Amino acid sequence: MTITLSRRDLLRASGLAAAGLVAVGGGSSLLSACGGGGGGGESGPIKVGVVTDVTGAIGYAGKANANIAKMVVDDLNSAGGLLGRQLELVVVDSASDPKVGVTKARELVEQHNVDVVLGGITSAMRDAIKSVIVDRGGKLYIYPQLYEGGECNRDIFCTGPTPNQQVVPFIPWLIENGGKKFYLPSADYVWPHTLNQVVREQVVKNGGTVVDEEYFPLDATDFGPSVNKIMSSGTNVVFTTVIPPGITPFLGQLYSAGFHQRGGRLACVYFDENLLNVAPPEHMEGLASCLDFFDAIDDPFSKDLAAKYQQQFPGGDARLAAGSAVTGMYRGLMMWAGAVKEAGSLDKDKVRTALSHAKLDQGPGGPAEMVEGENHVRMNMYIAVAKSGNYEIVEQLGAIDPEECLDGLK
Template sequence: MSLNRREFLGRSAALTTASLLPYAAYAADTIKLGSVLDTSGIFDAYGKPMDQAMRLALKQINDTGGLLDRQVELMAYDTQSDMALYSQYAQQLTRQDQVDVVHGGILSASREAIRQTMRKSNTLYFYNVQYEGGVCDRNIFVTGVTPAQQVAVLVPYAMKKSGPKVHILAADYNYGQITARWIKKFVEDNGGEVVGTDFFPLDVSDFGSTVTKIQQTAPDLVVAPLVGGAHLSFFRQWAAAGMKDRIPLASTTMGVGNEHKVLTLEEGNGIMVAYNYSQELDTEANKVFKDQWQAEYGDTTSIHELAVSTYQGILLWAEGVRQAGSVEHDAVVEALETGISIDGPAGMVTLDPQTHHATLDVHIMEVENQGMTVIETLPQIAPVDTQAVCNLQENPDDNQQYEIQI
């Protein structure tokens, strides 16, 4: 294959490898793992630690002999928080690079920008991010929490601490819109009432009028599935207005990208969250993982929920390859569909054959001193929202994201 100068420079600028393996290792038959993540741009706080987690997992795999006596070669593209680049690099990975698997995507829009490309090329795809649920596609495996695993436990806890009247603030794209409906469902299921719902584009950073509006609706609780650096301004402006000590906050996103670590104690303390992972988890598996991260990167400050979900996604895929004895697409899918489990930093992760989503431990937590203190652990919660609409064992050719009726 020949490349012109522009193509060569473009690929060289975008593509990085996991480690400088000896020439002989690359000359041999490697297994190719592709990555498309925002490691620069406005979503790099999510993407950079995910990239670090991927590289750590692959280093550990390669240092212990690789998979099937072959080294795993990482072909990673930085999508620069530009949705158009997701499509471009997905095609690059599947057509030119001919990778065996792709791990990547952060926003739901980025997942949908590349999912059909992966399916058409028969390239196995892992999406290692919490999202709104409903994707039903035999070619994809999802390792992040869905609303039935997260919102269903967070809302009752937060309402019990605060009261029945809830105001919702959400990012204005499909994750925020659908999650807001799930919040409303679980508020009403628990005897509460939603007194206001507001949506915000991802670039909005001025929430002054929103704070005033919430003062007028006078809720007992604000639940905020806000996303990205601009939306972080809400939490600062809420505290600056003296509201944090008057009306409690809960969020389905705060802390997933370590946002709680850039807020002051006055801004962050007391915010209620529920995730699969916290650095404060007091388990041997988490201690070992953090020690490994520390040895590789010098400190553990960058570890967050999406990084750990990525790390666990790599381990699940690797176990599927081992059990299949092959990287051939259908063989790996069939191995994963046996209900493979791994013990990760966040606990046991088990793939659900019906939906290709993960059954996970979920921890109710509160932000405290820029950490997330675990209040209660709910073990092995299944993705029952997606199970309600997706059954890949009965309908293996299904290929859509269902809008789950709430």
């Protein structure tokens, strides 16, 4: 059994060799966390598929997703596995390209016949692979990343934050701690377009105005005209959804124009600890983010989990972080494992029913609970501000409902 990610690519992409990368012949590799080989069906290992961007523009996030999946599966196996069987983790690299993602997702469901699929980071990736997994593959799919909302298929479970958990509580704070004039420089794909509708609505609702809303190709490097508009318009808050690789030149050009020095506030709801090294710290000083986990959280379980992760996967380029979908991957795997135990079976209908009300008493950022009938998670949320290259939490928002799929699942 193989996956198409080469051994050399895996070794280069992350420290997975030290974490148990096993060669299985032919120059290919399998991330295996099971005690035995082969199988499926009623015997052999239970197969967990992860499709994520180990390479490409957001490879930092994909590496961290592969890492946390490996750590969780190892822990589950050390505790005896599920249903008396060990788990086998199969990771495929979607390479930050939705077209590649479709091919890799098909490999998971057709070649490896996995029992569940987790992964996808951008909404463009999720939209590309979900039909392959759910409609044609007949599998349950767990999407771990923060996103724009609206995913209401009964076989898809979303374990990252939604706009009601990020944007709705964040905008009033930004107006109070930044100002009323907002500018929305954005990447040109589904997440920013849909998210910005909520941003604009909340800005206006809270007494602010949106100066402009612009969209750029993912690989854009020249933001000069937009930066000029930001500076000349007296914009107070730059709420950006520009993503790598474009985010680095954008931050640099905004800083050089003097936005920070005049007291402007940067805001970005996906910006986590993995992004704090994409530009010099001064370019991100004061950047505010609203996420379900930050390193600075004073929660014993979260601290222990982050320390364990760092010990197994040392280095700073693929950290346990929320905006990189790592916390959602942890929640998704643990909730699915709990659902399998409750169901006493891998039967999809039984697992789906159990997963629809899954709970975690402890997790990154605190407890979490799947809201029945919504397939989204109630979780704790936090606002933090970047200071000298680290985040400081400025507000603990408590547990917030996702407020998704209120008209029901399809």
